[in-house]
Structure formats: C-alpha cells, structure tokens
Amino acid sequence: MFEKALKGNNYYWMWLAFLGFFVGIAVICYLRQYFYGLGLTGMSRDVSWGLYISQFTFLVGVAAGGVMLVLPYYIHNYKAFGKITILGEFLAISALLMCLMFIMADLGQPLRGLNVLLHPTPNSMLFWDMCVLWGYLLLNALCGWVILTAERKQVAPPKWIYFFVYISIPFAFSIHTVTAMLYCGLPGRHFWLSAIIAPRFLASAFAAGPALIVIMALILKRVANFDAGKQAIDKMVTIIIYAAIANMFFVGLEFFVGYYSNIPGHYHTLQYLFFGLEHHGHVYNNLVPFMWGFLILFVIGFFLICNPQTRRNNDLWLGIGCASIFLSFWLDKGIGFVLGGFVPTPLEEITEYYPTANELFITIGIWAAGFFILTILYKIAIGVEHEVEA
Amino acid sequence: MDKKRRDFLKVAGISTLAGLGGTAVVDRLVSGTHPSVANASGGHGEEHAAPKEEHAVQEAPKTGKRYGMVIDVKKFQEDPALGERISRACIQAHNIPEFPEKKDEIKWIWMTGYENAFPEKSTLYKDETTEEHQVPVLCNHCDNPPCVRACPTKATFKNKDGIVIMDFHRCIGCRFCMAACPYGMRSFNWRNPRDFITEVNRDFPSRMRGVVEKCNFCAERIGVGQKPACVEACGDTGAMVFGDLNDPESEVRKLLKENYTIQRRPSLGTHPSVFYIV
Amino acid sequence: MYDSSKIIPGLIIFVLFVTIPIWYNHGDAGAAPEIKLPQDAKACVRPTAEMRASHMQLLNQWRDEVLRDGDRGTIEVDGKHYKKSLMLTCMECHTSKKQFCDKCHDYASVKPYCWDCHLAPVE
Numbered sequence: 001m002f003e004k005a006l007k008g009n010n011y012y013w014m015w016l017a018f019l020g021f022f023v024g025i026a027v028i029c030y031l032r033q034y035f036y037g038l039g040l041t042g043m044s045r046d047v048s049w050g051l052y053i054s055q056f057t058f059l060v061g062v063a064a065g066g067v068m069l070v071l072p073y074y075i076h077n078y079k080a081f082g083k084i085t086i087l088g089e090f091l092a093i094s095a096l097l098m099c100l101m102f103i104m105a106d107l108g109q110p111l112r113g114l115n116v117l118l119h120p121t122p123n124s125m126l127f128w129d130m131c132v133l134w135g136y137l138l139l140n141a142l143c144g145w146v147i148l149t150a151e152r153k154q155v156a157p158p159k160w161i162y163f164f165v166y167i168s169i170p171f172a173f174s175i176h177t178v179t180a181m182l183y184c185g186l187p188g189r190h191f192w193l194s195a196i197i198a199p200r201f202l203a204s205a206f207a208a209g210p211a212l213i214v215i216m217a218l219i220l221k222r223v224a225n226f227d228a229g230k231q232a233i234d235k236m237v238t239i240i241i242y243a244a245i246a247n248m249f250f251v252g253l254e255f256f257v258g259y260y261s262n263i264p265g266h267y268h269t270l271q272y273l274f275f276g277l278e279h280h281g282h283v284y285n286n287l288v289p290f291m292w293g294f295l296i297l298f299v300i301g302f303f304l305i306c307n308p309q310t311r312r313n314n315d316l317w318l319g320i321g322c323a324s325i326f327l328s329f330w331l332d333k334g335i336g337f338v339l340g341g342f343v344p345t346p347l348e349e350i351t352e353y354y355p356t357a358n359e360l361f362i363t364i365g366i367w368a369a370g371f372f373i374l375t376i377l378y379k380i381a382i383g384v385e386h387e388v389e390a
Numbered sequence: 391m392d393k394k395r396r397d398f399l400k401v402a403g404i405s406t407l408a409g410l411g412g413t414a415v416v417d418r419l420v421s422g423t424h425p426s427v428a429n430a431s432g433g434h435g436e437e438h439a440a441p442k443e444e445h446a447v448q449e450a451p452k453t454g455k456r457y458g459m460v461i462d463v464k465k466f467q468e469d470p471a472l473g474e475r476i477s478r479a480c481i482q483a484h485n486i487p488e489f490p491e492k493k494d495e496i497k498w499i500w501m502t503g504y505e506n507a508f509p510e511k512s513t514l515y516k517d518e519t520t521e522e523h524q525v526p527v528l529c530n531h532c533d534n535p536p537c538v539r540a541c542p543t544k545a546t547f548k549n550k551d552g553i554v555i556m557d558f559h560r561c562i563g564c565r566f567c568m569a570a571c572p573y574g575m576r577s578f579n580w581r582n583p584r585d586f587i588t589e590v591n592r593d594f595p596s597r598m599r600g601v602v603e604k605c606n607f608c609a610e611r612i613g614v615g616q617k618p619a620c621v622e623a624c625g626d627t628g629a630m631v632f633g634d635l636n637d638p639e640s641e642v643r644k645l646l647k648e649n650y651t652i653q654r655r656p657s658l659g660t661h662p663s664v665f666y667i668v
Numbered sequence: 669m670y671d672s673s674k675i676i677p678g679l680i681i682f683v684l685f686v687t688i689p690i691w692y693n694h695g696d697a698g699a700a701p702e703i704k705l706p707q708d709a710k711a712c713v714r715p716t717a718e719m720r721a722s723h724m725q726l727l728n729q730w731r732d733e734v735l736r737d738g739d740r741g742t743i744e745v746d747g748k749h750y751k752k753s754l755m756l757t758c759m760e761c762h763t764s765k766k767q768f769c770d771k772c773h774d775y776a777s778v779k780p781y782c783w784d785c786h787l788a789p790v791e
C-alpha cells in the first residue's frame with residue numbers, strides 16, 4: 001500500500017519537503033549533540049530532564065488519545081467512527097515514534113539503549129514504560145494495517161485481529177498510566193508525588209489526542225477530499241469537552257491541596273509555575289507566561305468548542321478551538337509539568353531551565369519527523385478510502 | 391452481525407480484565423520494593439537504632455554489613471577549612487572534573503547551608519552557627535534507595551556492603567536516578583570530563599560523557615582496607631567517622647549511641663546511612 | 669518484469685557498491701601486526717592463546733566481580749598475586765597502550781570503550 005504515498009499533488013510534496021527540511025536540520029543538530037554530549041542542551045544537574053522528556057510525556061498522551069475513537073467504535077459499535085478510527089490508530093503510531101525519538105535524543109549513551117532489554121529491571125517504571133510503549137506501537141501498526149488492507153480488498157477483517165484491537169484498549173490506558181508512574185512514584189519531588197497524576201494525564205490525553213484528530217479531519221476535508229462526517233466530528237468534540245473539563249478539575253484539585261494545606265512542598269511548584277517563586281530576594285518566574293497561556297488558551301478553546309455557533313456552523317472556528325485546547329494542554333503537560341517538577345531542587349535551590357537553540361531544533365525536528373510519518377500514513381489511509389469509493 | 395458483536399464484547403471484557411490485572415501486577419512489583427515493615431519515620435533521632443531490616447532491591451549476596459557515616463557538624467564549624475579539604479580529597483581521589491560553567495557541574499561531596507541540607511528543619515530565627523556555617527552533603531547510601539528502584543538497567547545498585555554504587559559501564563544516561571534521588575546527590579556527565587580533571591589519580595578511572603555519577607563511599611578504597619578519602623582528609627579531628635552500622639561494637643554505632651543525630655529527610659523512608667551530629 | 673532494463677543494472681551497481689571493501693583490498697588482509705611483549709614479565713594471568721582469544725570476556729568478568737559483587741580477591745600466578753584490574757594489573761606489564769592494545773584493535777577495526785574512562789599509562 002505504500003505506493004499510495006508516492007503519488008500526490010504539488011502541495012503534498014511541498015509539505016513533505018517543508019517537514020523534511022526541519023528533519024534535516026535536526027539531524028545535523030543531533031549529530032552535534034551526539035559528539036559533544038548533552039551539555040549542548042540547557043539541562044543541568046538541577047534540571048536533569050528538559051524539553052525532550054517533557055515532549056515525550058505529552059506525546060504519550062497524544063498516542064493514548066487515539067483510543068477515544070477505538071473504544072466507542074469497537075466496544076460500543078459506534079458506527080460513525082468507522083471511517084476515522086484509522087486516523088486515531090495512525091496518529092498513535094506517529095506519536096509513539098516521536099516518543100521513541102525523544103527518548104533516544106535524551107539518552108546520554110544512546111548506543112547502550114538495549115541495556116534495558118539485556119538487564120531487564122521490573123522495579124523500574126522505565127522498563128515497564130518501554131514494554132507498554134513498544135506493545136502499543138506494535139498493536140496499532142498491526143491493527144491499522146490489517147484492517148486497512150481488508151478494507152482495500154473490501155472484505156471483512158480477519159477475526160483474529162479483533163483480539164489485538166481489544167488488547168490495544170487497555171494498552172492505551174496503560175501507556176499513559178505507566179508514564180505518569182515515572183513521575184508520581186518519586187519520593188521528594190512533591191509536585192509529581194500525587195496520586196492524581198495518572199488520571200490527570202489520561203484526562204488531558206483524551207482531550208489533546210482527539211483535538212488533534214479533529215484538526216486533522218478538518219484539514220483532510222479541505223486538502224484531501226476526505227469527509228469524516230459531521231456526526232463523528234461532533235461526538236469527538238463532546239469527548240474533548242468532557243476530558244478537558246476533567247483535566248481542569250484535576251488541576252484545580254492540585255491547587256486546592258497545595259494552597260489550602262499550605263504545605264510548602266505542595267504549593268511551591270504551583271507558585272513557581274503560575275505566579276513566580278521568591279527565593280533569596282529573587283523571583284523566579286520563567287514559566288509563568290506559559291502557564292497563563294495554558295489557562296487563557298483553555299478558556300478560548302473551551303468557549304469555541306462549546307458554543308453551538310462556533311462548534312457546528314463553522315469549521316474554521318471549530319479548528320481554532322481544538323487547536324487552542326491542544327496547545328493549551330501541550331503547555332500544561334509538555335512544558336509546565338516536567339520542567340516545573342524540578343523546582344525547587346532537593347537542596348532548596350532554584351535553577352531555571354532555558355533550552356538551547358540546538359535542543360530546540362532537535363525538538364522541532366522530531367515533531368516534524370512525526371508529522372512527516374503521519375502525513376504518509378494518512379495519505380495511505382485516504383488513498384485506500386478513495387480507491388474503495390471509486 | 392449482532393451475534394458477532396456480542397462475541398466481540400466478550401473478548402473485550404476479558405481483555406480489559408486482563409489489562410486491569412496487568413496493572414495490579416505492576417503495582418505489586420512496585421510495592422514489593424518497599425520495606426514490608428514501616429520503620430519509625432516521621433521522627434528523627436530514633437531511626438539509627440533500627441537499621442537491621444533487610445529489604446530493598448538486592449542482587450549480590452549480603453555480607454551483613456551496612457556501611458554508614460557519622461558527621462560531626464560542630465567539628466566543621468570549629469575548622470572552616472575542613473570542608474574544602476574533604477571535597478578536595480574526593481576530587482583528587484576520583485578524578486572529578488571541575489568545569490568552568492555551573493551548568494556542567496559534577497560533585498560528589500560538598501558543603502552547603504544547613505537549611506539546604508535539612509529543608510524540613512528551617513526556623514524563623516536562626517542561631518548564629520546555623521546561619522553562618524555549612525554542612526557537608528554526600529550520597530546517603532540509603533538502605534532503601536529510590537535511585538536503585540528507578541534505574542532501568544541495574545547500573546546503579548546496592549552492593550553487598552550496603553553501598554549504593556554506579557556501574558558506569560552499564561549506565562545509559564537516562565537520568566531517571568537523578569529525578570528519583572530526593573537529596574540531589576547525583577551528577578551527570580553533560581560533556582567529556584577528561585579535559586577538566588586537574589590532578590589525575592592514576593589508580594582510579596575517570597568517566598565518559600553521558601553517564602551519571604555520585605559518591606561511591608570510596609568502595610575502591612574500603613575494598614582494600616583503607617578509609618574513604620574524605621574521612622582520611624579529616625585526620626584525627628573525628629569530624630567524619632565511617633564504619634559498619636550493623637556492627638553494634640563499631641565506632642559509628644558508639645557515636646550514634648552517645649549523640650543526638652539527625653538524618654536528611656527521614657520522612658521519605660529511604661533510611662539514609664549518613665548521620666549528622668548537630 | 670517491468671523496467672528490467674533499469675532494475676537489473678541498478679541491482680548490479682548496488683551489489684558492486686556495497687562490496688567495495690572486498691574489491692578494494694582484493695582479499696588481502698594486510699600483514700598481521702607484531703605486538704611488543706613486556707620485557708621484564710614472563711607470565712600472564714592466563715596462557716597467551718587464551719588471552720588472545722578471550723581477554724575481553726576476562727575483563728568483563730573481572731569488572732563484574734570487582735564492581736558488582738565486590739569480590740576483590742587476587743589471582744595467583746607462579747606465587748605472585750595479581751589484582752583484578754585493567755589499570756593496575758594489565759597495564760603494569762603491558763606498559764604501552766599504543767604498542768599493545770591499539771595495534772591489534774586498529775587492525776581488527778574494533779573500538780572498545782575501555783579508555784573513555786580508564787586511564788592509559790603515560791607514554
């Protein structure tokens with residue numbers, strides 16, 4: 001089916017070239033980092049994880065978000081999602097590949113990555129994260145491919161594939177739960193040490209993932225003559241609304257616990273993220289604009305996808321609304337959550353993190369590589385769709 | 391079609407249950423690494439009396455030893471130059487690089503403010519000594535080390551003498567241990583350290599870029615019957631005393647019996663093996 | 669086959685290209701390196717043939733015994749005790765990394781990472 005990705009109009013090739021350009025820059029930047037070391041990033045012994053791991057964390061959520069299509073379609077037989085379930089599965093594949101690239105970019109000794117398999121360590125959450133991420137990636141690749149092939153041949157998918165489809169549902173939940181467990185099981189990092197991290201991750205994932213799928217469906221409608229169907233889009237927006245509310249509710253609970261209990265460890269990071277934290281006469285606040293951006297974008301996006309005028313009558317407003325929600329939750333989880341957790345340090349000092357240009361270009365390049373893969377996968381899926389229709 | 395759908399639902403139910411079961415297994419595994427009996431946490435001084443529990447992740451056979459250290463903060467106040475001496479001794483013994491930029495910093499043992507070392511023990515009105523003097527901090531060689539729990543390759547592990555140690559050959563540089571250490575005692579080789587080692591000790595290797603490092607309680611020295619470099623640098627001041635916490639006759643245990651001591655963040659249940667006389 | 673006139677020559681060019689090292693060296697492996705053995709030491713911890721074939725396994729075994737198991741027991745050869753250490757035992761006799769290690773490793777094109785951390789004797 002790959003030949004479908006080899007035929008496209010000029011815009012298709014221009015878009016791929018555009019993404020390829022950033023991938024190329026990232027490759028050069030990565031080689032620089034590979035030969036110099038991670039010192040080329042803005043990370044330090046105090047903020048030992050930076051953009052790479054925070055993007056990884058967010059993208060695991062995007063990957064898990066695809067299950068919001070798979071679950072209603074296969075468990076509840078919600079037919080309207082039939083056409084776009086493949087979009088969710090393919091989004092999961094490209095998001096997971098981005099995750100793996102971010103992990104590799106973050107390793108100090110990438111060539112030793114296989115040590116995780118050679119010396120399996122079940123007490124490490126990273127080991128389990130590797131298991132579920134690879135598992136979910138393979139499941140999505142398998143299910144997506146088999147079902148798409150069957151659709152192309154216009155036969156029913158083989159029965160055995162449903163076993164893997166159903167397995168993939170708990171896997172989707174597990175990838176983000178285990179990713180949350182990377183953080184919420186660490187003693188002494190108060191901001192992360194909260195039982196609500198896993199549900200909060202899932203909630204923001206189930207908003208951000210479908211939001212991206214809606215954006216993609218709206219774009220595909222314009223550029224690829226692929227109509228996901230009004231009913232499907234509308235149902236997805238409903239899912240996004242509830243998941244987004246759940247996420248904000250959980251964020252609010254964190255605020256209540258932190259500020260009402262007034263225990264310094266519980267509110268210091270929130271203070272740092274949203275208002276700036278004073279320490280020895282200096283106010284540290286480099287993430288404050290991002291966090292307020294998170295709140296403002298949420299309000300804008302929420303209004304746009306709730307208000308019937310903007311939600312149902314205008315694709316552009318709906319797209320902007322979903323993009324706002326996506327960006328908002330990216331700021332929340334892809335920036336604030338991971339970077340904020342390192343402030344203050346265990347030695348009650350504050351080190352602020354600023355990514356370097358090299359690091360930013362690698363990050364942008366991995367995102368571009370992900371969208372490159374996504375474009376090709378969607379091209380194949382829609383090519384098959386058109387072939388069947390024709 | 392409907393019948394088929396019902397079959398799907400059955401499979402779905404079973405696989406979901408399997409998924410839930412899987413999470414339970416994970417939870418079991420995680421909780422399995424915690425001490426089965428909670429030690430007297432929350433408090434401070436008492437803890438040193440009960441370090442006998444054997445738990446935490448372990449691969450080497452136990453010798454029954456648990457090396458630990460008692461640091462007399464007063465001695466460091468009496469001799470302000472002592473702090474510099476011990477960290478220099480460590481830097482020389484272990485080929486620790488000294489970078490011009492703070493961002494690249496690597497340190498094993500260093501002096502820090504009392505409130506930085508013991509953030510839970512802050513007071514509004516500090517006595518003069520607390521305000522002015524510094525205390526040495528180093529890896530606590532916890533009996534229940536969170537870093538060992540986090541490491542995905544067993545590159546950091548607790549050895550048979552209770553020392554939490556790094557296998558630099560195996561470390562993949564994921565820095566999970568750095569996030570897991572609640573004391574901030576781990577450093578990462580952000581760049582090649584070779585050119586930044588001022589005085590080379592040819593009996594001990596350096597590190598390569600991309601691996602995590604930290605205090606190893608001088609495992610290479612105590613393995614051949616010597617004292618840790620920092621303890622040796624203290625001379626006979628008695629500012630730092632090293633020994634087996636599981637041996638009731640050892641000097642460290644004697645000191646613990648005679649003095650009121652505190653540990654860093656005992657409420658986290660890591661059971662540090664470094665004690666401070668304040 | 670469609671486009672066989674393009675595919676077959678293409679395949680041949682590809683095969684020739686990836687086998688360049690073989691054509692270039694035309695089966696000649698080059699002269700095996702001569703290694704300078706230590707002058708003053710007569711015996712090694714293991715027989716020469718065994719060391720030649722499996723010194724890397726031995727080093728890994730020593731590494732794991734010393735570091736991971738904390739077993740710092742010595743090895744006795746002809747009444748002399750040796751530590752299990754690359755820097756403090758091997759390189760005591762084989763005083764030149766360039767003459768001893770690198771010669772063969774370069775020839776065999778292997779790049780062990782020992783010396784990224786361990787300090788080679790001053791030459």
